[in-house]
Amino acid sequence: MKVLVLNCGSSSVKFQVIETSLEMIEADTDRTIARGIVEKIGLSDSRLAMDVPGRKTYQEIAEILEHRAAVERVLKVLAHPEHGVISDAAEIEAVGHRMVHGGEKFASSVRVTPEVEAMIEECVVLAPLHNPHNLRGLRAARSLLANVPHIAVFDTAFHQSMPPRAFIYGLPYELYTRHAIRRYGFHGTSHRFVSIRTARLLGRPLEELRIVTCHLGNGCSMAAVDRGHSVDTTMGFTPLEGLLMGTRSGDIDAAIIPWVMAMEEVTLAQLNAMLNKHSGLYGISGVSSDMREIEAACASGNKRAVLAFEIFCYRIRKYIGAYAAAMGGLDAVTFTGGIGENSSLVRAKTLENMEFLGIELDVDANRTAPRGTEALISRPGSRTAAVVIPTNEERVIARDTVRVLGGVMPSFSVPGTEAPR
Amino acid sequence: MSERELHRIGVVGGGMMGRSIATRVSQAGLSVVVRDITQERTAQVKDLLEKDLDREIDRWGLTQSEKKAILARIEFTTDLKKTAGCDLVIETIHEDFAAKRALIAELDEVLEPEIPVIINTSTLSISELAQGLQHPQRVLGMHFLYPVTTTRVVEVVKGQVTSEDAFETARRFVRVLGKVPIQEFESPGFVTTRVVMPLVNEAAHVVMEGVASAAEVDLAIKLGYEFRHGPLEWADRVGLHRILNWLEHLFHETGDAKFRPCPLIRKLVRAGQTGARVGKGFFTYDSERSRLDRLPDDTPKLS
Numbered sequence: 268m269k270v271l272v273l274n275c276g277s278s279s280v281k282f283q284v285i286e287t288s289l290e291m292i293e294a295d296t297d298r299t300i301a302r303g304i305v306e307k308i309g310l311s312d313s314r315l316a317m318d319v320p321g322r323k324t325y326q327e328i329a330e331i332l333e334h335r336a337a338v339e340r341v342l343k344v345l346a347h348p349e350h351g352v353i354s355d356a357a358e359i360e361a362v363g364h365r366m367v368h369g370g371e372k373f374a375s376s377v378r379v380t381p382e383v384e385a386m387i388e389e390c391v392v393l394a395p396l397h398n399p400h401n402l403r404g405l406r407a408a409r410s411l412l413a414n415v416p417h418i419a420v421f422d423t424a425f426h427q428s429m430p431p432r433a434f435i436y437g438l439p440y441e442l443y444t445r446h447a448i449r450r451y452g453f454h455g456t457s458h459r460f461v462s463i464r465t466a467r468l469l470g471r472p473l474e475e476l477r478i479v480t481c482h483l484g485n486g487c488s489m490a491a492v493d494r495g496h497s498v499d500t501t502m503g504f505t506p507l508e509g510l511l512m513g514t515r516s517g518d519i520d521a522a523i524i525p526w527v528m529a530m531e532e533v534t535l536a537q538l539n540a541m542l543n544k545h546s547g548l549y550g551i552s553g554v555s556s557d558m559r560e561i562e563a564a565c566a567s568g569n570k571r572a573v574l575a576f577e578i579f580c581y582r583i584r585k586y587i588g589a590y591a592a593a594m595g596g597l598d599a600v601t602f603t604g605g606i607g608e609n610s611s612l613v614r615a616k617t618l619e620n621m622e623f624l625g626i627e628l629d630v631d632a633n634r635t636a637p638r639g640t641e642a643l644i645s646r647p648g649s650r651t652a653a654v655v656i657p658t659n660e661e662r663v664i665a666r667d668t669v670r671v672l673g674g675v676m677p678s679f680s681v682p683g684t685e686a687p688r
Numbered sequence: 689m690s691e692r693e694l695h696r697i698g699v700v701g702g703g704m705m706g707r708s709i710a711t712r713v714s715q716a717g718l719s720v721v722v723r724d725i726t727q728e729r730t731a732q733v734k735d736l737l738e739k740d741l742d743r744e745i746d747r748w749g750l751t752q753s754e755k756k757a758i759l760a761r762i763e764f765t766t767d768l769k770k771t772a773g774c775d776l777v778i779e780t781i782h783e784d785f786a787a788k789r790a791l792i793a794e795l796d797e798v799l800e801p802e803i804p805v806i807i808n809t810s811t812l813s814i815s816e817l818a819q820g821l822q823h824p825q826r827v828l829g830m831h832f833l834y835p836v837t838t839t840r841v842v843e844v845v846k847g848q849v850t851s852e853d854a855f856e857t858a859r860r861f862v863r864v865l866g867k868v869p870i871q872e873f874e875s876p877g878f879v880t881t882r883v884v885m886p887l888v889n890e891a892a893h894v895v896m897e898g899v900a901s902a903a904e905v906d907l908a909i910k911l912g913y914e915f916r917h918g919p920l921e922w923a924d925r926v927g928l929h930r931i932l933n934w935l936e937h938l939f940h941e942t943g944d945a946k947f948r949p950c951p952l953i954r955k956l957v958r959a960g961q962t963g964a965r966v967g968k969g970f971f972t973y974d975s976e977r978s979r980l981d982r983l984p985d986d987t988p989k990l991s
Contacts, residue, residue: 277717278717309695309717309718309719309761310719310760310761311719332695514751531747533747533748533749534749534838536749536838537744537747537748537749538748540748540749540750540751541748541749544748544751544754545748545751
């Protein structure tokens, strides 16, 4: 079946059409037929670009004022007699939606019903930057493709297996019971996908492995995946916590916040923007939020770029140690995301002198790991494996869509992981 | 009644208020047409708007790419007809009856009848301004408080003949800006100006009478009532010429002695000491409008 995957941001809609089925998933032969993006929604020069394997990129510039119009446009282009990949929008048999935040309500991917939509609406307060756009796209798609099932896949769902000791903060408990303030974690679809692929690459059952997955992209997070279940992750209540990121601070002492507000007399909005958009690699280096540019600046001797690079890798390293301790051992470390897949320097720096944890990096394999393919970068005899796995969140969303419809979608919740109410 | 979607907003007048509103609207993802009277003025407005954004970047409130996106959604023009495709037009020219009157008469010609026209004013009468237009029911008032970028409240003012549709669209517009609309009926000074002016005026009287220094009066009120600024610093930041103008207007409209401008305010305005913008008012300021003469106790405290 053909599944349309949608990922709606504030001013963009990313889409893919994926040919898939339970049998194809089993045989690992599901494939992307077309992928694309609508950018600059709300402007008069919105851009739609679509890539179809074997063809030149198709592009059009036109005014697209809101998400509904964007989804409408996508459907038109997909069914375009010349540039399209389907003959009619009716060929799309299901739609998978990427949803950022499912709160504690969703521990699995689900078919969207009016009740589910209302529950997603209730999660808006937890992710005011993401969920409203996700929801807008979902509503637009449901009204435009009213006769096909829509499935919501949540970034947070995979981490719902964390035990309370990992997700409750050391704050007054009322903040959890009243406002649901706790660690949720994000990038769950990616952590799940790459942990499964890691087991497959190593030729060992996932149920035996303790894996630390490092999703290093625009946002960065790590997860401790213990025998297939996420038991801890670095991102928290919001995607700000944990690792250093392009423009996000990651972990800081929370007491810095009132202190800076008083001393710099900044508003809450300015402070929030400071932590999310002016910090991280960019804030420390003053050079860029892009790891490629940081590496270039390091090579030309920029000291603050070097510092930013070192802090970035040091944090990952620290969490590898922490998660190995949390799981009582470590069988594999997995790198994914734009930086994780492409920066051999970050991987090498992070994993140097990790023999005590059983990681023996294969320096050459790491340096020459080909882009876009799965690769083992530890030495053959290494007790703990290090691997690179390209992530593919859209494919997971398409697969979940098929699984939900086929009635074989597992829940990630684990008995005994509820916190007292 | 079908809700009119807001995609494009017209802002007439590129002063501080107009620039702030244009920035906010663009930040919310809508496109904006900013009109000022001459080419030089529009170039200057664009330049100042960029400087406003740069200042916000320095305060970590914005990023370079957000600045780019904000600017990309704003069009600058000298042609009022360019507002014709807008879903709502707001004017922010100086507080002068005749000028505003002439402008909205022109807008009344240019715009489709159902497009709301918002008069940005703290003292003028909406109903009087709308009188004699072809479509007076589309006209209503709005009052943004200083500083427009951070203050969360906007007064939305219904005139005698303003339609419910226009009023409703205007309130939705305020929500788009991320602010809270307060619904009001037309009355001199509306709510906020009317309530705050006697406070500023009285503070100036207290200083003039020698009861306490301006700095101490301000600090007392600021700490005592948990204001962000004392009334005199606030007045300096708004501009004392504006304060004087509002007081005179309220005094004239109501005849109530509580609005009679304190002579000290008049004195400062006549000396050109109109506040933070020029570096001197009740207090002194540097070129970034940071106050220079704070009392030792007037410093940020953590507890």
